[in-house]
Amino acid sequence: MTQWTFGNATLHIVQGDLTQMETDAVVNAANSRLAGGGGVDGAIHRAAGHQRLQRACREIIEEIGELPTGQAVVTPGFSLPAKYIIHTVGPIWRGGSENEPQLLADAYDNSLRKATEHGIKTVAFPAISCGVYGFPPDRAAQIALSRLADGLRQGLVCEAFMVLRGEASYKTWLDAARDTLS
Template identity: 50%
Template sequence: MTTTLGALRADITTLEVDAIVNAANSSLLGGGGVDGAIHRAAGPELLAECRRLGGCPTGEARITGGYRLPARHVIHTVGPVWRGGAHDEPELLAACYRNSLALAAHHGLRSLAFPCIGTGIYGFPAEAAAGIAVTTVREALHGSGIHQVLFCCFSEADLLVYRSLLDD
């Protein structure tokens, strides 16, 4: 079985996949950007479930229901805040992708969509983050049972970077 990797420019809250990944903050209680959009689209039930999880450390992942989203689940992961790159930011970002994929595989999920984790308010350089994302996902997929991974980009510039990396 081969896994399809793709990139698209879309609103991640509209994607019909088994799970969408939320670039969350450590409280898991919503915020700005992708996190806020997912919480708004999923409805108050998502916030209630996230409250019961008690947060999530940077690099780790947690899973909840998708509620009012087309996706059945939301996998929440906390990216690192960019502080110049010498504080394990690349390793922590890679862990976000590895742990999200492991959680998806553990729950028998077959398709998921990732946003550009860490590149918004957390300031991770977009091209470096995309390289880490694609490399880590390719490595982590082997034997996972996951059939499809989409990189859901907010901007056309991000989309071009991901498509270039996926074409290599």
């Protein structure tokens, strides 16, 4: 684990399993229907308890229709160690010409805002949009780390964790952190 300090707040970059994080909240890289799926989304649904989480997600979707890209909503964490799940929709990478960088920044910013609204002090993030949505990990890392650093400086949360699967992903994010945060 590597960490950076911003005033009284800390950003950690760790290699591990997001569903095992003992933070106040974990962030789910969700789809716009909050329907569960593969990757991080599927893992969170399985670990939280698929039926209870799906029921909570369906209630939200019945009210709002769908969750727009870059926005965020909160559900209980159910069977996760985390008390809450912040669901956000990252952009699908289409070459960068369809506002994808700003939408990714919005996903991190709005997740941090939801954390603040719910009194969440510690939150763990996945690499939003870097899986099947195809966002280039090195570009995503620069955007995400810059947004998390700003949120920590503003005191939106006390600790943010970037939780990455695999050595290659971990190294990509560490390299980006050294470039972006130093």
